[in-house]
Amino acid sequence: MELLASGRDADVYAIDRDRVLRRYKGNRNSAGEKTIMARLHTLGFPVPRVYSARQRDLIMERLYGPTMVEALVSRDLEAERAGEMLAELHKRLHKLPPPVPNKPDHRVLHLDLHPGNVIITSKGPVVIDWRNARTGEPGLDRAVTGVILAHVAAGDSILAAPARDLLAAYREALGEPLSHVREAMAFRAADAHLTEEERNELSRAEALLV
The missing domain is CATH 3.30.200.20 (Phosphorylase Kinase; domain 1)
Incomplete structure (x- = not known):
């Protein structure tokens, strides 16, 4: 294969x-x-x-098309539109019926919805990698995306500047302040795949979310 x-x-x-x-x-x-x-x-x-x-x-x-990251790097997609797309995907996901009947305020949460996990197909964006998915309050899902974007924006890679623009567009498109930021920071910090350098950058990410 x-x-x-x-x-x-x-x-x-x-x-x-x-x-x-x-x-x-x-x-x-x-x-x-x-x-x-x-x-x-x-x-x-x-x-x-x-x-x-x-x-x-x-x-x-099998999906065909670039990831949102690839589309941003090639400039086939502007950061403003990418931020709007992420917000639209979250709103659409969180409008679905509650998966647990006795918890009407809970929804399915992706908990890793970022540009690397969105494929831009000919039929529109498709969300992949649902390994972290669980049920919970939608505010946590949106905050995790905010933390991931801020994490990249706080770093020194070539994606830092686009990530700052994308984060601003994402927050504006949500139309409400991010909640659950502290919980989202802890969730991100618990990721065993983070390197020491990435953990150091994460400590600077929270300042971009206040």
């Missing part, structure tokens, strides 16, 4: 023109992710169709 992408916690392989295999590197069960994505697909939210899940493997629909 052709390796299409390799991340910190998973590799993605092409099976054929229509399917990909996402294989986690750790000892992770993908069944819960499949269940969430299947429900979202049924409700019309833009996620890849999942065909099967077994232990650490997910077989899913």
